[in-house]
Amino acid sequence: MKPTRGFHGRGNRGPRLPPGQYDVGRDWPVLTAEPTPTLSTATWIFSVGGLVEQPMEWTWDGIRALPDSTYAGDIHCVTTWSKLGVSFRGVSVDTLLAAARPLVSASHVLATSHTGYTTNLPLEDVTAGKAWVVWEYEGEPLAREHGGPARLLVPHLYFWKSAKWVSGLQVMDHDEPGFWEQNGYHDRGDPWLEERYQGD
Amino acid sequence: MTAGILGWKSVIRVTEGRAVPPPGKWQSATVVQIRRETAKAKTFRMELAEASDYLAGQHYVLRLTAPDGYTASRSYSVASAPDGSNEIELTVEHLPEGEVSSFLHDEVIVGDELEVRGPIGGWFVWRGNGPALLLGGGSGVVPLMAMLRLADRIGRPDLARLIVSTRSPEDLYYAAELTRLQAKVLYTRRTPAGWLRPAGRLTTADLPTPIGAETTVFVCGSSGFSDTTTELLLSAGVANENIRVERFGPTQ
Numbered sequence: 001m002k003p004t005r006g007f008h009g010r011g012n013r014g015p016r017l018p019p020g021q022y023d024v025g026r027d028w029p030v031l032t033a034e035p036t037p038t039l040s041t042a043t044w045i046f047s048v049g050g051l052v053e054q055p056m057e058w059t060w061d062g063i064r065a066l067p068d069s070t071y072a073g074d075i076h077c078v079t080t081w082s083k084l085g086v087s088f089r090g091v092s093v094d095t096l097l098a099a100a101r102p103l104v105s106a107s108h109v110l111a112t113s114h115t116g117y118t119t120n121l122p123l124e125d126v127t128a129g130k131a132w133v134v135w136e137y138e139g140e141p142l143a144r145e146h147g148g149p150a151r152l153l154v155p156h157l158y159f160w161k162s163a164k165w166v167s168g169l170q171v172m173d174h175d176e177p178g179f180w181e182q183n184g185y186h187d188r189g190d191p192w193l194e195e196r197y198q199g200d
Numbered sequence: 201m202t203a204g205i206l207g208w209k210s211v212i213r214v215t216e217g218r219a220v221p222p223p224g225k226w227q228s229a230t231v232v233q234i235r236r237e238t239a240k241a242k243t244f245r246m247e248l249a250e251a252s253d254y255l256a257g258q259h260y261v262l263r264l265t266a267p268d269g270y271t272a273s274r275s276y277s278v279a280s281a282p283d284g285s286n287e288i289e290l291t292v293e294h295l296p297e298g299e300v301s302s303f304l305h306d307e308v309i310v311g312d313e314l315e316v317r318g319p320i321g322g323w324f325v326w327r328g329n330g331p332a333l334l335l336g337g338g339s340g341v342v343p344l345m346a347m348l349r350l351a352d353r354i355g356r357p358d359l360a361r362l363i364v365s366t367r368s369p370e371d372l373y374y375a376a377e378l379t380r381l382q383a384k385v386l387y388t389r390r391t392p393a394g395w396l397r398p399a400g401r402l403t404t405a406d407l408p409t410p411i412g413a414e415t416t417v418f419v420c421g422s423s424g425f426s427d428t429t430t431e432l433l434l435s436a437g438v439a440n441e442n443i444r445v446e447r448f449g450p451t452q
Contacts, residue, residue, distance in 0.1 A: 183322035
């Protein structure tokens with residue numbers, strides 16, 4: 001691509017920023033497509049179903065009793081902001097899947113939210129320490145507008161994959177586009193490969 | 201398998217398969233006109249290399265490239281209604297720390313070539329085929345303006361009703377056109393002289409009644425505006441599945 005006349009760019013060129021991303025600094029933009037729900041932890045459920053040996057359901061107290069796990073690192077939104085050096089605490093998706101035991105035919109998951117939002121992920125992108133269900137951000141309860149009480153966290157992919165208000169994982173033997181994926185966005189969403197839109 | 205929320209139907213059920221075609225590749229866009237909307241906002245009319253069949257409410261990504269290969273990209277909603285031409289209008293608010301918006305406001309002149317990609321988004325769109333209530337806060341009016349202009353262009357101004365919330369008369373985008381298209385304007389801080397409604401935020405009293413069950417409500421604005429407005433709508437009895445939200449976060 002040829003340079004834009006007069007543009008030199010004063011943004012961060014550091015190695016932690018994927019191509020086309022900028023450092024949003026202390027802000028944390030909120031981007032959602034629907035009204036923000038109010039979820040009660042008293043009735044909150046997280047389930048793992050589909051192609052598993054043992055379908056599982058956890059209550060709020062149940063999931064928080066599992067061994068906890070933290071992520072410290074960066075997050076990247078397809079709308080071009082990245083937020084560097086953040087931390088979340090929750091449970092590893094490995095722990096959840098280990099309880100449900102996916103069948104050998106399993107290849108993908110469809111993450112679902114209590115609002116009906118969905119997003120699809122290859123199984124290998126939510127296993128081996130790459131994905132969490134989180135309820136704390138920087139040591140504080142995750143705010144409602146950021147997906148609280150709990151959201152999925154898949155920080156190596158664009159952040160629409162980290163479903164807010166997550167309600168479960170449906171284990172599947174094929175890929176099935178979720179909400180944004182049906183609306184023009186990429187099925188995988190690797191920020192380092194700039195997999196932003198269908199066809200990238 | 202999901203427990204769901206009592207009384208909350210799944211908003212995001214969409215269609216089978218893909219709702220919109222994938223966006224095109226990066227293409228050049230030549231600036232053919234620049235109009236000032238307010239002290240902080242300008243509209244850039246651009247001619248694209250390839251015709252673009254966009255929907256009202258969609259956005260484009262605009263990319264700037266430095267000589268060393270560094271790029272900066274931001275998303276901007278289209279303000280113009282689709283008309284089958286190769287031209288689109290993007291209204292850009294000048295954010296003081298905004299790398300892209302500052303460049304667009306301070307450097308770009310008619311004739312400059314930029315890069316764009318789109319159209320993007322298949323959710324916050326109105327196809328002109330059913331009643332729509334459009335609620336915009338500040339610069340959130342931009343994608344709603346594309347919808348209002350579409351209603352006017354297809355000769356169905358009855359289908360789309362726009363309510364804009366803005367701080368003061370000096371902050372209002374598209375002022376003359378909003379008057380012509382009978383949009384309702386609310387001022388939150390300061391009104392024009394003689395304005396009947398006192399300055400203040402959107403309240404239930406500002407909403408039309410009733411809001412029909414077949415009406416799709418489009419809400420666009422800051423996070424605060426979006427949350428406040430959707431709460432008002434839900435408490436006024438609008439079903440959550442009829443509300444579509446686009447938030448303009450503090451991205452620069």
